[in-house]
C-alpha cells in the first residue's frame with residue numbers, strides 16, 4: 001500500500017476578532033441566538049493590509065519551517081478555497097512565487113467549498129504518486145468576510161477568515177488516506193454568484209436544508225472511511241470535523257457513539273471558515289500536542305457543492 005503522512009502544519013488568522021456583541025451592532029442579532037444555535041462566540045475578519053495571499057503565505061511558511069524542508073523540495077501545491085484574491089493567478093501560483101518553489105511544482109486551486117481541504121489531501125496523494133518530489137504543500141484558506149452580505153443576519157454572523165497549511169509526504173509503505181469524497185450538485189442551498197451572474201458575490205445559504213444534509217453526510221462519511229480502512233472508530237485518535245455548527249458535531253458524535261473528548265473543536269473562536277476550518281483545527285491540535293507523531297486523525301468536511309469528504313491521516 002502507498003499513501004501520505006502528515007509532516008507538519010501551520011496556520012494564520014487575521015488580527016481583528018469580532019465577538020457576537022460586535023455583530024449585534026451590525027445586524028439584528030444577539031449573542032444568545034448565535035451561541036445557542038451555532039456554538040460560535042466570535043470570528044476573525046481581515047482588516048486593511050490583510051489578504052488571502054498574506055494568510056496563505058504565513059500559514060505555508062510555518063508548515064514548511066516546521067517540516068524542516070525547503071520550498072524547493074515541494075512537488076505539488078494545492079490551495080483549497082472559494083474566496084481567493086484572484087480567479088487567476090491561483091492562490092497556489094502566488095505561493096509558488098512568494099515562497100520560491102521550483103517552476104515545475106504543480107500549483108493550482110481547488111474549490112470544493114468546506115470539503116476542500118480533504119479533497120486537496122486526496123488529490124495531493126494521487127499526484128505525488130507520479131511526482132518527482134514526494135512532498136506536497138496543502139493549504140485551506142478563506143477570506144469570507146469579503147463575500148458576506150452584512151445586511152443578511154442569517155449568514156454574516158456565521159463565517160470567518162483564516163488559513164491552515166500542511167506538508168505531507170508520500171511513501172510506498174505509508175498508509176492510504178482511504179478518502180471518501182462525494183458531490184451532489186445544488187445551486188440553491190448554498191452558493192456564491194460568480195463573475196457572470198448579475199448579483200454581487202455574496203454567500204447565500206438556506207440554513208435548514210444544509211443542516212439536514214450535514215447531519216446525514218458527516219456521520220455517513222465517518223462510517224464509510226472507517227469501513228474502507230477496515231478499522232473501528234475507537235482506533236481513530238482524533239476526529240477533525242469541519243466547524244460549521246456545534247449542533248451538527250454534537251448530533252454526529254452522539255449518533256456514532258464517539259468520545260466527545262476526541263472531537264473537540266474551535267468553532268467558538270473561529271466561526272465557520274469553510275476550506276480553512278479543518279486545517280486550522282488540525283494545526284491547533286498538533287501545536288498544543290493533543291495529537292502527535294504516530295497518531296491517526298480522521299478529517300471530515302461537508303458543505304457547498306454540495307460536497308463531502310473524509311480521510312484518515314497519520315502523523316509521521
Ligand code: UT7
Pocket residue numbers: 028029030033034037038114153154155157206207208210211214244245248272274302303304
Ligand atoms: O459550512 C457549510 C455548511 N454549512 C452548514 O452546515 C450550516 C448548516 N445550517 C445551520 O447551521 C443552521 O441552519 C443555521 C445556524 C444557519 C441557522 O439555524 P436554524 O436553527 O436552522 O435557524 P433558522 O434558519 O431556522 O432560523 C430560525 C429563526 C428565524 O426566524 P423565524 O422565521 O423563526 O421568526 C430567522 O429569521 O432565527 C432567525 N434568525 C436569526 N435571529 C437572530 C436567523 N439568523 C438570525 C440571527 N440572529 N443571526
